[in-house]
Amino acid sequence: MIAPVRSLRLRLAAGAAGALVIALVVAGFGLALLFEHHTARRLAEDLDLDLRQLAGGLEVTPSGTLTLSRSPADPRFADPLSGLYWQVFGNDGTLLRSRSLWDTSLQLPTDRPRDGEVHQHRIVGPNGTELIAAERIVQIAKAPGGGALRLVVAADMTGVRAARDAFSLELIPALGLVAVVLALAGWVQIGLGLRPLSALSRGVAAVRNGIAPKLDSNVPREVQPLVDELNALLDAQARDLERARRRAADLAHGLKTPLAALAGDVERLVSRGEAEIAADIAGIAVVMRRHVDRELARIRVNPDPLQRARADVAAVTRLLVETLRRTPKGEPLAFEIAVPPAARAPIDADDLTELLGNLIDNAVRHAHTRVRIVWAEIEGGASLTVTDDGPGIAEADRLSVLKRGTRLDESTPGTGLGLAIAHDIVSAYGHTLDLDRADIGGLAVAIRFRPAVGTARSD
DSSP states (O other), X not given: OOOOOOOHHHHHHHHHHHHHHHHHHHHHHXXXXXXXHHHHHHHHHHHHHHHHHHHHTEEEOTTSOEEESSOOSOGGGGSTXXXXXXXXXXXXXXXXXXXXXXXXXXXXXSOOOOTTOEEEEEEEOGGGOEEEEEEEEEEOTTOTTTSEEEEEEEEESHHHHHHHHHHHHHHHHHHHHHHHHXXXXXXXXXXXXXXXXXXXXXXXXXXXXXXXSSOOOOSOTTTHHHHHHHHHHHHHHHHHHHHHHHHHHHHHHHHHHHHHHHHHHHHHHHHTTOHHHHHHHHHHHHHHHHHHHHHHHHHHOOOOTTOOOOEEHHHHHHHHHHHHHTSTTTTTSEEEEEXXXXXXXXXXXHXXXXXXXXXXXXXXXXXXXXXXXXXXXXXXXXXXXXXESSXXXXXXXXXXXXXXXXXXXXXXXXXXXXXXXXXXXXXHTTOEEEEEEOTTSSEEEEEXXXXXXXXXXXX
16 A cells, blocks of 8 residues: 655645646647647638639630639649649539549539538548548539539648647647746745745744744734634643642642641650550651652643743752752852853753752752752753762662652651652653762762754645
C-alpha cells in the first residue's frame, strides 16, 4: 500500500502539475485542430477561385460540343495524380476532367447545389486519398443536356495534415516554455497560499516558547476559525489547569487539619502513659504528613504543556542564596554562583523557585564549607548543577532518596522530601535530574533542561 503524501505543498504541487499537463495537452490538440481547420478553409477559398476560373473557361462549340478553352492557372491540374483536380458533369452524361485525374473520376454526393451556391464536401479521390471538394452549378446556353453543368474542383488533404503535423512539432517547445512559466508561477502561488499556515506555525512556536500568550488573530478569513479555536483551547486549558490545582490544594489542605488533630491525640496519649500506642500513631501520622507535604509540592508545580514559561535563573538563584545566607546553617558557607544574567530555563518561575530552593537548602544542610551553583549550555539544551562539599550520597542510595521522602541522615532536621520534590517538579516538565559525586567531594545534583519546542515544518 502506497503511503500518503504528508506534505501539503507537494499535494498542491502534484495537483497543479496534473491540471497543467491536462490543460496543455488539451490546448495542444485544440490548437492543432484549429490550425488544420484554418488551413482547410484557406484551401477551400483557393478552390473557389479555381472553380470560378473553370467556369469562365467553359464554351460550347457550334457543333454543340462542350469544351474548355482556358484551364485554371495552377499547373498541378496538368500533372497526373498531383492532388489538385477538376471535373465537369453535364446532364447528358458529358464528362470533362483535368489531366491530373488521369483515368479516374470524382464521385460526388447526391445533393445538388442551387444556382450560385458553392457546396464543400469531403470525398475519396484517386488511390483512396481524402479530398476537399468545392462544387457549384453553372448554366451555359446550348450546353449539352439542357445547359446546367456541375463543376467540381478538389484538392488532396495530405498537404493540410502535413502542415498540421509540422505546426504541432513547432508548437511543442512553445508549450514546454509555457509549462515551465506556469509551473514556476504555480509554485510561487502555492507558497503565497501557504504563507498564512507558516505564520500560524511560527505563532504556535511563539506561544510554546512564552514569547506570545496567544496566536495573532490578524490572519486571512480562511484561517481565522482555526486561530480562534486554538486561542479558545489555550484559554480552556489554562482554566482547567488552575481549577484542578485549586481542587487538589483544597483536598491536601483539608487533610492537614485531621493530621494536626491526630498529633494532639498523640500528645494526650503520651501524657496518660500510653507511649507505645502513641509512637505507633505518631509514625503513621508522619508518613501521612510526608505524603500530604509531597502532594502539596506537586500541586504547586505548574507545568505548562505548551512550554511558554521562561524563568530567569540568575534572579531566582540570587534571591534564594541571599535568603539562605541569613540562616544559621548557611551563614558560614561560601556560595559560588556561575549563572549568567541571560540564563533562561523552560520552566515556570515559581516552580523554579520551589525546585532550586529544595536543592540549595539540601546542599546547605549537608555542606561543610561551600555550595556551588553552575549554569551551562550543553548540546540539546542547558544544565543547572548544585553541588556541595558534604558527605554526599552513596551510589546505591541515590535512587531511593528520590522516592517517598527517604532520609539517609536522621541527625539533620527536615522531612526528607527535598530531593523527591525536586525530582517531581523536573519530571513534570519532562526534564531530567541526576545525582552524582561532586568534584568538591559531596553531592552533585544536575538538572538537564530539554530544549524549548520552537520550530515546526511548513509543508
